[in-house]
Amino acid sequence: MKNIKFLSVLIVFVCSAGSVFAQQDAQWSQYMFNGLYYNPGYAGVEGVTRFTGIVRKQWLGYSPTAGYGGTSPQTVILSGSTPLPSEGKYKHGAGIYLLNDQLGPVTANQVELSYAPHFKLGQGTLGVGLRAGFASQKINSSQYQYVDQNDNVIGALQKGSPNQFRPDFAVGAWYEAKKYYIGISGNHILNPTYSFGTGNIVQSQLKNHLYITGGYRYQLGTAIEIMPTAMLQTDTKQYTWLFGALVTYNKKFWVGVNAREALASKDATVGGKGFSNDDIVLLFGLNLLKNKKGEDALRVGYAFDVVTSGANAKTRTSQEFMLSYFTVPPWGLPKPKVRTPRYRHDEN
Numbered sequence: 001m002k003n004i005k006f007l008s009v010l011i012v013f014v015c016s017a018g019s020v021f022a023q024q025d026a027q028w029s030q031y032m033f034n035g036l037y038y039n040p041g042y043a044g045v046e047g048v049t050r051f052t053g054i055v056r057k058q059w060l061g062y063s064p065t066a067g068y069g070g071t072s073p074q075t076v077i078l079s080g081s082t083p084l085p086s087e088g089k090y091k092h093g094a095g096i097y098l099l100n101d102q103l104g105p106v107t108a109n110q111v112e113l114s115y116a117p118h119f120k121l122g123q124g125t126l127g128v129g130l131r132a133g134f135a136s137q138k139i140n141s142s143q144y145q146y147v148d149q150n151d152n153v154i155g156a157l158q159k160g161s162p163n164q165f166r167p168d169f170a171v172g173a174w175y176e177a178k179k180y181y182i183g184i185s186g187n188h189i190l191n192p193t194y195s196f197g198t199g200n201i202v203q204s205q206l207k208n209h210l211y212i213t214g215g216y217r218y219q220l221g222t223a224i225e226i227m228p229t230a231m232l233q234t235d236t237k238q239y240t241w242l243f244g245a246l247v248t249y250n251k252k253f254w255v256g257v258n259a260r261e262a263l264a265s266k267d268a269t270v271g272g273k274g275f276s277n278d279d280i281v282l283l284f285g286l287n288l289l290k291n292k293k294g295e296d297a298l299r300v301g302y303a304f305d306v307v308t309s310g311a312n313a314k315t316r317t318s319q320e321f322m323l324s325y326f327t328v329p330p331w332g333l334p335k336p337k338v339r340t341p342r343y344r345h346d347e348n
Contacts, residue, residue: 025187025209025233026075026101026108029258029281029303030054030322031242032229036079036095038211039185040114040129041174044083044093047125050326051080058305058318072315075101082329083118090329092117093127106204107138112168124177131170131187137194137204138163153198166192168206182214210234223250229258239263246283251296256283260305278309291327299324 028034034054035042059072079097083090095114101107112133119126139162141154172185187209194204215229230243244258260279282304287296301322308316 026056026077026099027240027260028054028056028075028077029242029260029305029318029320030283030301031213031231032215032227032246033299033301033322033324034077034079035174035181035183035213036081036097036114037077037099038187038213038231039172039174039183040095040131040170041116041127041172041183041185042176043081043095043114043116043127043129044090045116045118045125045127045174045176046081046326047083047090048326049080049082049329050324051078052322052324053078054320054322056318056320059315060317060319061315071102073101073103075099081114085329085331090118105140107140109136109138110134110168112170114170116174121175122177124175127174127176129172129174129185131168131172133168134165135168135188135192135206136163136165137196139196162196164194164196166190166194166206168192172211178217180214180216183211184213185211187211207235224248225251242281244281244283252287254283254285257281258283279305279307281305285322289325297326 026037028037031038033052036052054075054077056075057072058074062072077097077099079095081093081095083093086092093116095116097110097112097114099108099110099112101109110133112131112135114129114131116127116129119128141162167190168187169189170185170187171189172183174183174185175181188206189208191208192206196204211231211233213229213231215227218226218228220226225248226245227248228243228245230241232239232241234240240260240262242258242260244256246254246256248254258281260281262278283301284303285299285301287299289296289298291297299322301320301324303320303322305318305320306316
């Protein structure tokens with residue numbers, strides 16, 4: 001009961017933290033395999049040590065306009081998560097991720113550490129997590145085309161500090177059961193702000209993000225598993241959600257389809273609010289390399305996105321590659337003490 005009350009308080013806090021939010025975080029189509037990025041409560045709840053790497057490339061075939069620099073957005077994340085031993089059981093977990101996000105002239109980097117106590121709740125495990133780390137932004141003013149070389153903004157950027165680091169924090173709760181999972185989290189609690197050494201002439205701020213995600217594993221016969229998944233991110237003014245399903249055959253191969261939709265303010269020339277971006281995401285993957293328990297320990301995944309409506313872009317396709325490997329925690333469970341009855345004395 002105490003755990004349920006604590007989770008309710010955390011959810012209220014996280015929801016209030018999401019009240020000022022901008023969709024600035026890196027987006028992932030394989031979000032169902034990237035729990036640690038969204039939620040620090042995920043750390044260690046799987047009960048295994050897992051390493052994951054994802055590379056995302058947007059706007060395939062994009063080339064900048066002649067005379068302009070830059071490239072299409074691309075993001076890389078490397079993460080690791082593991083349970084930690086405590087008195088013969090896993091009662092908490094830890095995780096780390098490193099992120100590099102290249103968006104035009106702005107490069108964002110994050111190094112984040114997560115810690116999550118674990119609570120047995122019903123048939124599953126509840127992880128209540130805290131994340132702390134550093135988020136940096138670097139701006140490359142040489143990629144801008146200037147109308148006025150004497151503009152104060154350009155001069156401030158060239159004289160200021162192009163790379164700034166800020167502390168970053170997040171909280172979250174993740175519940176993992178055999179057949180389903182659900183998570184809620186709030187990121188960028190301190191709203192890190194970057195001025196690049198220009199005072200208040202140029203400012204970039206990471207707003208609070210609210211994420212709610214979940215999935216259900218439905219076994220159809222002995223060989224087929226269907227897993228519907230969904231994720232919502234919002235600031236109560238802008239909403240982005242993904243939903244769809246994966247179908248896995250014989251625990252070996254999977255295919256899936258997801259839809260991504262965004263409700264946000266359109267360009268002023270269009271007016272009003274509406275769906276500003278609709279995507280269809282196709283997913284493929286397989287499991288390889290059996291471990292000592294006969295389980296496939298290596299996960300290989302691929303996602304292909306197609307923008308179907310609501311966006312004017314030079315190219316409408318993006319792709320992701322993923323590798324994920326799990327193993328037993330390196331330290332294993334602490335061995336229980338074995339007492340010989342011959343020398344054991346009853347304690348009063």
